[in-house]
Amino acid sequence: MFESDLLGAFVRHRSIGIFDSGVGGLTVFKEIASLLPGENLIYLGDTARVPYGTKSVATVRRYALEAAEFLVDQGVKLLVVACNTASAVALPQLRERFQLPVIGVIEPGARRAAESQNRRIGVIGTEGTINSNRYPEAIHALLPDAEIFTAPCPLFVPLAEEGWAEHEIARLTALEYLQPLLAAQIDTLVMGCTHYPLLRRTLQQVLGETVALVDSAEETAKSVQQLFQQQGLAKPEHGGHRTFFVTDVPTRFERVGQAFLGNSLGRVEQIQIG
Numbered sequence: 001m002f003e004s005d006l007l008g009a010f011v012r013h014r015s016i017g018i019f020d021s022g023v024g025g026l027t028v029f030k031e032i033a034s035l036l037p038g039e040n041l042i043y044l045g046d047t048a049r050v051p052y053g054t055k056s057v058a059t060v061r062r063y064a065l066e067a068a069e070f071l072v073d074q075g076v077k078l079l080v081v082a083c084n085t086a087s088a089v090a091l092p093q094l095r096e097r098f099q100l101p102v103i104g105v106i107e108p109g110a111r112r113a114a115e116s117q118n119r120r121i122g123v124i125g126t127e128g129t130i131n132s133n134r135y136p137e138a139i140h141a142l143l144p145d146a147e148i149f150t151a152p153c154p155l156f157v158p159l160a161e162e163g164w165a166e167h168e169i170a171r172l173t174a175l176e177y178l179q180p181l182l183a184a185q186i187d188t189l190v191m192g193c194t195h196y197p198l199l200r201r202t203l204q205q206v207l208g209e210t211v212a213l214v215d216s217a218e219e220t221a222k223s224v225q226q227l228f229q230q231q232g233l234a235k236p237e238h239g240g241h242r243t244f245f246v247t248d249v250p251t252r253f254e255r256v257g258q259a260f261l262g263n264s265l266g267r268v269e270q271i272q273i274g
């Protein structure tokens with residue numbers, strides 16, 4: 001824990017830093033805010049450089065290090081990589097660079113997926129996340145004989161941002177993407193992209209009620225809570241502050257973010273990184 005009560009109190013009152021390529025990480029932000037309402041949260045959406053999901057590993061790593069550096073400079077006590085693509089390709093580099101706990105979204109999602117009964121697990125995400133093979137690696141580490149079926153689903157990102165997550169177009173798109181996973185008789189599907197929890201109802205409709213959907217955002221919030229319990233990092237009071245930063249003009253982030261979060265964001269400040 002801490003060398004003194006004073007140091008402990010000081011660290012506990014610091015914020016949690018959360019970053020994503022854009023608006024999608026607000027699904028993770030929302031789960032953390034609801035599970036840990038007393039915590040001060042600082043969110044950074046790298047909206048000037050979104051999407052990360054179609055970019056090279058080297059570029060996403062550089063972006064992730066620059067976004068994290070901004071949050072670490074704000075004095076955060078924990079870094080949450082709310083982006084699946086950045087978690088897939090940059091987590092070891094972030095952990096090596098910064099002297100604070102770093103939580104990504106992949107390990108928490110994989111832990112939940114490893115509870116599969118028939119050990120036939122589907123994983124969907126951006127091209128970058130699927131190409132990285134990080135989800136299958138993390139699931140196999142826990143469940144070595146699992147059979148894993150992956151599919152990149154890039155069109156789900158713009159559909160969610162357009163507010164069409166439950167539109168007929170989303171249902172037909174999901175049917176097309178998920179057909180091979182349905183044929184493989186998966187009993188669990190990992191929604192391995194920040195935007196996909198918005199499509200939960202559509203995905204469930206296409207897959208049927210028997211397939212369990214794993215929400216990496218929810219699982220990540222639980223991991224943050226567990227880490228805080230273990231390390232005595234939780235801020236005890238309620239009513240945490242929420243601060244939002246973006247790297248492009250905030251207009252679109254504010255509008256789309258409201259739909260992702262379910263309420264208005266308040267002030268969003270534009271900053272420059274990199």
Ligand code: DGL
Nearest residue numbers: 021051052053084085194
């Ligand atoms: N946040 C990204 C992810 O979870 C999706 C959007 C993007 O491609 O940047 O992988």
